Amino acid sequence: MNIRDLLSVNSIELKGKAATKTEAIEQMVQLMAKRGNIKDVKEYERGVFAREKEGTTGIGEGIAIPHCKSAAVSAPGLAAMILPEGVEYDSLDGQPVKLIFLIAAPDTRANIHLDVLSRLSVLLMDESFTENLKKARTPEEFLQVIDEAEAACAPKEKKIGTLGRIVAVTGCPTGIAHTYMAAEALEKAGSRLGIQIRVETRGSGGVKNVLTEDEIATADGVIIASDTKVPMDRFEGKRLIDCNVAEGISKPEKLIGKIMDGSAEIYHGEKPKTQRSYTHLMSGVSHMLPFVIGGGILTALAFLIDTLMGYSAIGGGAFGSCTPVSAFLKYVGGLSMGLMVPVLSGYIAYSIADRPGLAVGFLGGLLASNGNARFADYDWGDLGGFQKFVADFAFGSPSGGTTVSGFLGGILVGFLAGFIVLGLKKLCAKLPDSLEGIKPTLIYPVVGMFLVALLMCFVFNPLIGLINTGLSAMLTALAGAGLITLLGAILGAMMAIDMGGPINKAAYVFGTGMLATASELMAAGADASDPTVQACYIAMASIMVGGMVPPVGIAIACQFFPKKFTVAERGSRISNLIMGCSFITEGAIPFAASDPAHVIPATMVGAGIAGGLSAFFGCTLMAPHGGIFVFATVGNPLLYIISWLAGSAVTAVMLGFFKKDAVREE
């Protein structure tokens, strides 16, 4: 707000004359009325006089600033009068008043008149300003004096706001070019913006221009543009931005702006650490995404081809592989999706421990997605001692050997692998330099893989096997008790929690088991309409609808709540829709992996509702997969679709409510 803008030529009187204070104020109010911002002049005048009664506004040095905040005012405004002969105004210092400013402010909570008063005071502090005002011969000249005074003030204020000092650290693990490019970009942007920037570089050639304590202490903030670890303790309590080196090269102005406008957060040791773990997670998720989409769509194409060829009703378990072309697509799609979890774990570990982490993470992810199955069927013959313990504990239990921990296990093992390699790096730091070469080529991969495999095969996979076994027992008990709707709801929800992990697998295996039971019952002479047989098909229907909800729910949420998702996430909504329609729940995994705490509850509840509704309506399904391509074989297809859409809508709405806004990444 400028004082100049509040005045107008016709609200300025240069040759005012008043015998009394009352007369002077009445004239001021009339002047103000000419500006056209007073709705009720009488009411406003009463307000000004009422204010004057509380204490004189003749504040000294020959100046009076009467003012009033009133509902009679429509917009803030100023009127000014010079009284060459002065008027007795009952001033604080007893002097006659020669210059009067009247302030009009609307009756808002913002107390605009205080701001106007303050700005006016800044100008009036300078005595030459008042002298120049009194010398003005026309209202235009009067305004010009104010213009010049404000212009003289403004740049000074601006300088205080933007001139500053920033310290920065750039670094890159793989080479030196990025480190120096970022340093140069920051320095150049700084000199453009009038900010002094000191950059410490941490290239592979070592650390240069180390920041001194003094430099850090006097800086307005810290920019870390680095892909390597930077010692952070020294920045405690400073405004800090932690980003990767690419951002330092591409948007230095933005980073500097964030420090200078105070929007960067103050570093307190803890916070960036959690942000770091998010960075690791996102590294895994972003690399996984193409595998999910590519593999998912190819698999969906396989289903489409089989539907066109008329296998949807008779394909059964082989649906999707009934023709050579569809079988090819399903095989390739399946392989691509099989890489999903290893890539997720691998790139989480890579983000934590750099290149040596990648291989260890891949192996861990492969063990999470394949389980210990490879050894399960091998007949070792009679064993004793330690050998027997290993065989029984890791591979012996019926489900222990075949259980996969899915993407949740993949996330876990990714972090595990990363920290194992970090630990190895620390341990190896003391080794003589002559062994430097064999660290990444021998020690990290061999020891790292061995450790991660040990933990997966002997700790996590058996533990997850227990979960799986327990859940299967619960489902069988529910089916035995005849609680079909509840069973449907639980089956649906289970499909959408870990999407390929032990919970999902327990539900799906239970469903295919039910299909087998149904065919056994019918082989034994039961009719297809027998309630026991129907119950088996109802369970399978709930499972499939539960698995179809998450990707579709997310696709709907992307459409209606775009703020909650990143650009890349929103871009995958069409593929998610296709995958949802094809019962490829994995489409939801990148979303669930990047924000499990908000996404999984939403998909779980939505899928549970869909599964429960489907069972309640008595929808049946005789095929173990296929999505919309086998809807023709579903009993009560219309109600089935309604259950599916209802569940998806619930998921979408829950995402809209609970998910936080995505970080903008223009």
Add this chain to the structure above:
Amino acid sequence: MKEFRHVITDPDGIHARPAGLLVKEAAKYPCSVIMEKDGKAVDAKRIFGVMSLAAKQGQEVIIRCEGEQEEEAAASLERFMKENL
């Protein structure tokens, strides 16, 4: 030097009327009186200085008195601030 801090409680902040009274009070003492808000310091004996700070409710100002009778000045100004602002 004597200094004290005060958080403004008046819902209107330091507006013209109390600002005038504050200046009057400060002018009674021969010592220098500086008023500071957010790192900006002004002469508390000049009305436009005090008002240019635009101190609002909830904001903190620091008053520094230095010179002859600084003790009395600080004590009386602190009392004044507590009663009026």
